[in-house]
Amino acid sequence: MPDKEAVSEDILYASIREQAKLIGDKKLSPVALTEAYLDRLEKLGPKLGAVVTITQDLARKEAAQAEKEIKDGKYKGPLHGIPYGVKDLLATDGIPTTWGAEPYKDQVFDYDATVVKKLREAGAVLVAKLAMVEIAGGFGYNNADASFTGPGRTPWNLDNWSGGSSSGPGAATAAALVSFSIGSETSGSIITPAAYCGVSGLRPTYGRVSRHGAMALCWTLDKLGPMCRCADDCGLVLAAIAGADPLDPTAVGKPFTYPEPMMEDAPKFKIGVLKGSATNVQAEVRKNFEASLKVLGKFADIEEDVAFPNMPWGPVISTIVNAEGASALRDLIESGDCKKLKSVSDQWGGYAASMVLAVDYLQAMRQRGPMKKALDELYSRYDALVAPSRGTVASPIDKDFDKAYPGVGGGPPVIPAGNLVGQPALSVPNGFGENDLPTGIQFTGRVWSEARLLSIAHAYQQATEHHKKRPPFPPP
Amino acid sequence: MSTSHDPTRREFTRNLAILVAAPLLAPSGAIAADEKPADPVAATADALTEAARARFGNILPEEHLNKIRESIRGKVLSGQFMKKPKLQNGDEPAFSFRADLP
Numbered sequence: 001m002p003d004k005e006a007v008s009e010d011i012l013y014a015s016i017r018e019q020a021k022l023i024g025d026k027k028l029s030p031v032a033l034t035e036a037y038l039d040r041l042e043k044l045g046p047k048l049g050a051v052v053t054i055t056q057d058l059a060r061k062e063a064a065q066a067e068k069e070i071k072d073g074k075y076k077g078p079l080h081g082i083p084y085g086v087k088d089l090l091a092t093d094g095i096p097t098t099w100g101a102e103p104y105k106d107q108v109f110d111y112d113a114t115v116v117k118k119l120r121e122a123g124a125v126l127v128a129k130l131a132m133v134e135i136a137g138g139f140g141y142n143n144a145d146a147s148f149t150g151p152g153r154t155p156w157n158l159d160n161w162s163g164g165s166s167s168g169p170g171a172a173t174a175a176a177l178v179s180f181s182i183g184s185e186t187s188g189s190i191i192t193p194a195a196y197c198g199v200s201g202l203r204p205t206y207g208r209v210s211r212h213g214a215m216a217l218c219w220t221l222d223k224l225g226p227m228c229r230c231a232d233d234c235g236l237v238l239a240a241i242a243g244a245d246p247l248d249p250t251a252v253g254k255p256f257t258y259p260e261p262m263m264e265d266a267p268k269f270k271i272g273v274l275k276g277s278a279t280n281v282q283a284e285v286r287k288n289f290e291a292s293l294k295v296l297g298k299f300a301d302i303e304e305d306v307a308f309p310n311m312p313w314g315p316v317i318s319t320i321v322n323a324e325g326a327s328a329l330r331d332l333i334e335s336g337d338c339k340k341l342k343s344v345s346d347q348w349g350g351y352a353a354s355m356v357l358a359v360d361y362l363q364a365m366r367q368r369g370p371m372k373k374a375l376d377e378l379y380s381r382y383d384a385l386v387a388p389s390r391g392t393v394a395s396p397i398d399k400d401f402d403k404a405y406p407g408v409g410g411g412p413p414v415i416p417a418g419n420l421v422g423q424p425a426l427s428v429p430n431g432f433g434e435n436d437l438p439t440g441i442q443f444t445g446r447v448w449s450e451a452r453l454l455s456i457a458h459a460y461q462q463a464t465e466h467h468k469k470r471p472p473f474p475p476p
Numbered sequence: 477m478s479t480s481h482d483p484t485r486r487e488f489t490r491n492l493a494i495l496v497a498a499p500l501l502a503p504s505g506a507i508a509a510d511e512k513p514a515d516p517v518a519a520t521a522d523a524l525t526e527a528a529r530a531r532f533g534n535i536l537p538e539e540h541l542n543k544i545r546e547s548i549r550g551k552v553l554s555g556q557f558m559k560k561p562k563l564q565n566g567d568e569p570a571f572s573f574r575a576d577l578p
Contacts, residue, residue: 137477140547165477188478217477220571249574311561315554321477322551336535348540351532352547355524360555365569367558372570415478 007036012176013470016233019179020078023070030070030081033179034063034125037083040177041128044474047158049150050171052088052098053129059083062125069123078236080123085178087166088129089136089215090116090224099215100165101134102148103337113213114245115182115224122240130168130181134341135332136189137165138217138325139349144397146343151397154197155473156437160394163193169227170197175473180228180237184214186221187317188415191442194227194427195389198438200457200467201227202234205447206422207252209238210245218324219250220365221317221419230467231428231457235259238450259458260451269300269383269456275307277387277411284433289388292430292441295463296386300456306385308412309374316364316371317416322353323361330354372421379423379446384456387414389427389440418444426453429466438466517556521549 022028045051066081091109144151152167166183170193194201226237235258244253395404513519
């Protein structure tokens with residue numbers, strides 16, 4: 001097997017499936033691949049603000065073990081020997097888990113999150129704990145500089161944000177510092193960095209993946225999911241991390257099979273386009289979205305102008321995030337250590353969030369029943385509904401979000417709505433916009449429909465090249 | 477969590493914008509004990525802001541008090557907007573208590 005110098009950039013940017021083929025055929029050494037990524041994490045990670053801790057010792061141990069097992073004929077499958085990173089809100093035994101925040105920078109747990117354990121069982125190699133917005137953005141940060149590791153930068157243009165709160169997973173995956181990563185989403189934290197970094201990010205159905213060992217922001221909204229360089233890889237990773245867990249009562253054992261078994265005479269996919277989803281967005285976002293619809297139309301029946309239910313999505317999700325977040329992080333709020341948070345709005349946001357009235361929180365939780373019914377009724381008619389992942393490209397690092405692109409918003413509130421009802425979403429790159437920054441299209445579907453969304457997105461990526469583009473990083 | 481640029485409800489956003497634009501240097505909803513507040517949202521926000529001061533004492537960042545009050549106003553307003561659609565008495569919150577241990 002070749003050493004790390006022989007690991008070409010083509011291999012570093014390859015998909016998991018491509019790397020796995022080389023590893024399975026004993027043409028690529030997991031040790032060499034791991035060393036090559038460790039090298040990039042060390043040299044390039046700081047330029048992106050993407051890395052908190054490089055886990056060299058653990059990575060070398062896991063890589064050596066994978067290499068030995070494969071040599072001994074005990075090949076475990078497509079993640080065996082594949083290096084990955086996790087958002088630094090997943091507990092790792094004996095390695096700091098900082099939640100992106102100064103008050104927790106020395107926090108060390110003595111156990112591994114279930115997702116980390118499952119990936120180890122699949123033979124994957126943990127190479128890094130990746131940067132994130134402090135406390136997963138729960139206190140309402142308003143600019144990119146909201147982590148004790150500094151702002152996350154997209155490798156497509158270092159003056160722009162990588163998105164949040166899974167900033168490190170997005171940037172590190174896009175810049176080939178890891179083969180794949182694990183992010184988390186409460187409301188938009190996978191979809192946004194996936195769009196801003198030009199990677200494929202999957203927010204699974206609530207309950208699909210155990211959150212044991214993950215920082216809790218909102219117990220009824222938090223999800224963990226893969227961020228990869230293509231949709232197909234997201235399927236491979238989700239298959240490894242999905243499933244019931246006695247340590248997380250919300251995680252259930254619903255079957256997930258990837259690739260989705262398809263009948264030979266299966267009807268074409270039916271895809272709905274949300275009305276108004278490309279109206280108040282940047283011109284390039286609209287243009288790229290319309291081009292994506294043309295591609296999708298080659299293998300799917302497209303129905304335009306699908307109306308989205310008008311319900312109080314924003315007020316409900318903000319009330320829940322505030323109430324649950326203020327409770328989950330009550331120790332931090334009452335310690336007075338919020339003043340150590342990087343973003344000024346995070347320094348006071350927890351106090352305001354603590355004043356949400358109990359009846360308002362319960363009202364919000366009661367609204368989720370009718371919301372689930374309304375969206376399930378809508379989504380039952382389609383394999384997927386599509387919209388631009390975000391209405392704009394990544395905002396400049398030095399501007400507050402609300403001042404970055406004034407007058408540009410988005411369409412229907414797909415992100416808060418989808419998170420409130422627990423449905424899956426998948427963002428994949430679909431072109432470039434202002435300042436050559438990536439744009440994305442998101443596929444949303446009925447709960448437990450990840451395999452269908454992955455099939456559609458994979459078909460889209462078979463017909464396009466956007467996901468194969470490499471960022472101009474490191475800059476010359 | 478991502479900060480969403482997506483509009484939620486147009487009305488919600490418009491009202492929030494009005495609130496943001498309002499002068500916040502002094503408690504705007506202050507009322508005498510026998511008066512009904514002209515602006516119940518502002519009065520509730522002011523009362524909750526005072527409750528926050530009482531609750532968090534000297535760790536509350538006084539220099540950000542106006543921001544805190546403004547944020548609490550938004551939360552009170554969210555409570556108003558969640559009254560619709562109308563819920564039935566039997567519409568339970570979307571979580572369930574389980575008596576058995578996990």
